């Protein structure tokens with residue numbers, strides 16, 4: 001039965017107001033609440049559902065990042081994943097880790113673990129890259145189904161409904177394949193306290209990028225990170241004539 005590899009990234013919690021560091025080299029992460037990337041919760045839910053429907057035999061949660069990344073692996077295990085793999089990247093190095101590095105790591109693990117499916121989130125809400133699933137598929141030379149809204153197992157492989165601009169697209173693909181989860185694929189379950197306790201006993205393996213033969217040397221340098229411009233306050237006008245006059249004065253005629 002299929003083995004599913006799921007990518008789970010630890011990101012700043014979606015409800016936190018992100019602050020830029022005073023020296024503009026990045027955003028403040030110290031003392032800030034982190035959680036599993038929301039799209040990855042959807043990916044884990046889908047993998048666990050496949051297991052519950054007996055369409056998958058084993059679900060492996062993978063996180064690439066510093067020591068704290070293990071927290072999101074434990075959450076995935078509490079949601080129903082069977083075991084975890086933590087690819088440890090030192091915190092300083094992690095700041096410059098890019099989707100290409102993560103893709104190469106996931107591709108190596110997919111082969112090593114003999115996975116039939118890799119399910120990732122459509123994008124990580126911290127870097128908004130939306131690249132990892134596509135590049136993992138390329139690295140493996142496997143077909144990809146991105147922005148999944150529905151995943152159905154068929155005798156020949158998978159039928160996937162994808163969210164595209166203004167509609168849905170249905171495609172068929174064989175496995176092995178790489179998929180990415182969109183918002184409406186499912187509603188992820190909460191990790192219950194008994195399951196959080198049980199997850200502590202599930203196996204979690206630690207490896208390094210070097211063990212996998214992946215070079216994670218930085219390819220970029222962060223020049224500067226800035227807050228978005230503050231929106232200017234609006235102004236009230238008395239009537240339409242005043243509005244038109246104001247627009248003309250502002251060069252919008």
Ligand code: AMP
Pocket residue numbers: 006007008009010037039040043062063064065099102119120121122123124125127128129130131132133
């Ligand atoms: P991105 O291409 O950075 O927007 O990320 C897309 C998806 O790739 C995420 O939703 C995760 O499923 C996966 N991913 C990205 N970075 C990591 C990471 N450091 N560890 C595990 N999975 C990751």
